[in-house]
Amino acid sequence: MAQTIESIRNGVDTSRLAGTLDAFAAQPGLARFQFRASNTWLGGAHNRNHVRAFYGGLREDSTRPETFLVDADQPAILCGTDVAPSPAELLLAALASCLTTSLVHLAAERGVSLTEVTSTVDGDLDAQGGLGLAGEARTGFLSIRITFRVRGAAPAEELTRLVAEARSRSVVFDSVFRGVPVAVSTIAG
Amino acid sequence: MAQTIESIRNGVDTSRLAGTLDAFAAQPGLARFQFRASNTWLGGAHNRNHVRAFYGGLREDSTRPETFLVDADQPAILCGTDVAPSPAELLLAALASCLTTSLVHLAAERGVSLTEVTSTVDGDLDAQGGLGLAGEARTGFLSIRITFRVRGAAPAEELTRLVAEARSRSVVFDSVFRGVPVAVSTIAG
Numbered sequence: 001m002a003q004t005i006e007s008i009r010n011g012v013d014t015s016r017l018a019g020t021l022d023a024f025a026a027q028p029g030l031a032r033f034q035f036r037a038s039n040t041w042l043g044g045a046h047n048r049n050h051v052r053a054f055y056g057g058l059r060e061d062s063t064r065p066e067t068f069l070v071d072a073d074q075p076a077i078l079c080g081t082d083v084a085p086s087p088a089e090l091l092l093a094a095l096a097s098c099l100t101t102s103l104v105h106l107a108a109e110r111g112v113s114l115t116e117v118t119s120t121v122d123g124d125l126d127a128q129g130g131l132g133l134a135g136e137a138r139t140g141f142l143s144i145r146i147t148f149r150v151r152g153a154a155p156a157e158e159l160t161r162l163v164a165e166a167r168s169r170s171v172v173f174d175s176v177f178r179g180v181p182v183a184v185s186t187i188a189g
Numbered sequence: 190m191a192q193t194i195e196s197i198r199n200g201v202d203t204s205r206l207a208g209t210l211d212a213f214a215a216q217p218g219l220a221r222f223q224f225r226a227s228n229t230w231l232g233g234a235h236n237r238n239h240v241r242a243f244y245g246g247l248r249e250d251s252t253r254p255e256t257f258l259v260d261a262d263q264p265a266i267l268c269g270t271d272v273a274p275s276p277a278e279l280l281l282a283a284l285a286s287c288l289t290t291s292l293v294h295l296a297a298e299r300g301v302s303l304t305e306v307t308s309t310v311d312g313d314l315d316a317q318g319g320l321g322l323a324g325e326a327r328t329g330f331l332s333i334r335i336t337f338r339v340r341g342a343a344p345a346e347e348l349t350r351l352v353a354e355a356r357s358r359s360v361v362f363d364s365v366f367r368g369v370p371v372a373v374s375t376i377a378g
Contacts, residue, residue: 011233017268021320028324031316035278039285041306044200047289049282051274056316057266064264068274072286075253077246079206079294085240085257087287088224088360090279093238096228097261098276099373100236102319105268109321117230123369127220127245130291130358131210132298135217140363144371151378159377167373169319171277174329179368180312182333184288184356188348189340 012108030057037070045080046073078127088125088141091176096121096146098172099163106166107152112159114152121146144176201297219246226259234263235272267316277314277330280365285310285335287361288352295358296341296351303341310335333365 007015024031033056037049049070054061072087074080085093096119107114123144128135150159167173196204213220222245226238238259243250261276263269274282285308296303312333317324339348356362 011235012268020266020268021322024317024320025322028315028317031320031322031324032313033277033316034311034313035275035281036309036311037274037278037281037285039282039289039308039310041289041293041303045290045293046200047286047306049285051278051282054264054278056264061264061266063266064271068278070259070274070279070282070286072283072290074290075243075245075250077209077250077252079201079209080290082253085226085259086224087283087290088222088364089226089240089243089257090259090283090286091361091364092224092226093228093240093259094261094276094279094283095371096226096238097236097259097279100228100230101234101261101263101269101276104230104234106321114230117236118228120225120227122223122225124221124223125360126217127222128213128217129363130360131213131220132295132358133210133214133220135220138363138367139357140360140365140367141369144369146371146373148373148375149377150375156378160375163373163375163377168328169321171314171319171329172280173371173373174318174327175277175280176329176364176369177371178327178329180330180333180365182284182335182362182366184335184337184352184362186337186339186349186352188338188352189345 009108010104010114012105014108017105017108046071046083088123092121092123092144094172095144095176098170099146099166102166102169103163106169107162112152112154112162114150116151117148119146119148198297199293199303201294203297206294206297234269236261281310281312281333283361284333284365287359288335288355291355291358292352295355301341301343301347301351303339305340306337308335308337
């Protein structure tokens with residue numbers, strides 16, 4: 001029992017994590033994942049994503065007990081009805097969540113117990129692009145900043161290094177920082 | 190009354206949208222926005238984003254009636270507890286939502302009534318990077334595909350063109366496709 005208790009750090013089962021790492025290292029195909037969402041327009045700027053099935057570990061995964069719903073809308077000033085976050089805010093949330101998880105797993109691997117991880121993220125944009133106005137700025141975010149507050153059983157310098165290293169472990173950070181090819185197709189009528 | 194009814198297309202108040210466009214064109218500073226999220230780690234791979242305040246229209250906006258919560262977790266196979274979508278799936282959801290809203294607004298501007306917009310998005314990744322294994326693939330998504338099904342009062346070719354044009358109006362598409370500078374800082378201890 002003592003071993004079981006000790007294997008949980010930061011809420012992560014480090015024995016299981018190590019087992020996953022070993023399995024993926026031994027058979028890299030296990031690490032190929034395809035994540036998905038399906039979206040339905042509900043009217044105006046309000047739409048809803050359904051998230052459930054994915055491919056990973058060399059199989060379609062159907063173990064999730066429920067379908068997750070993620071709604072998006074726009075604030076009133078951008079002609080929305082403000083019943084959900086904007087898609088731009090969902091992107092910022094995805095970034096904060098991903099870096100947080102990467103940090104927590106990394107710290108667990110290194111034997112560092114964390115007691116608090118919070119972060120604030122903000123991103124600047126010029127809405128002229130999104131509205132089709134001929135502004136000089138790009139349509140997307142001009143820049144994004146995220147600040148972590150981290151407490152745990154390690155010197156401040158080590159906690160700071162772990163956050164920096166978490167960037168290289170984060171799917172969303174890497175995707176947003178470096179960009180991803182996105183193919184858009186349409187079935188109309 | 191007839192005018193009021195006619196000004197609503199696709200659930201978008203086109204008179205109001207036109208007024209917003211005119212105001213942003215006349216005073217470009219109005220179009221500068223800063224969106225935000227704050228994140229709290231809840232244990233393991235589970236964390237929660239709070240979304241509410243933002244800056245836009247030359248002021249702090251506090252008109253939202255509530256704080257939106259966006260949770261993230263990891264699926265069981267990636268050592269999570271599967272109580273919420275993964276951050277990678279939130280990114281895909283943000284992309285589908287943003288392109289959908291861009292399409293709906295663009296169609297409303299052009300006088301095209303839509304009756305159905307659904308989409309499916311998927312993205313491939315190699316989880317070795319995120320787990321710190323020395324794979325050859327990048328940590329982020331290798332590629333993302335999104336397919337729209339659109340019905341409305343326009344020929345299929347026009348609907349397809351509108352989807353293609355929506356890319357240039359989408360904050361999240363532009364951010365993910367082209368990448369964004371992201372600064373990460375830490376307050377530790």
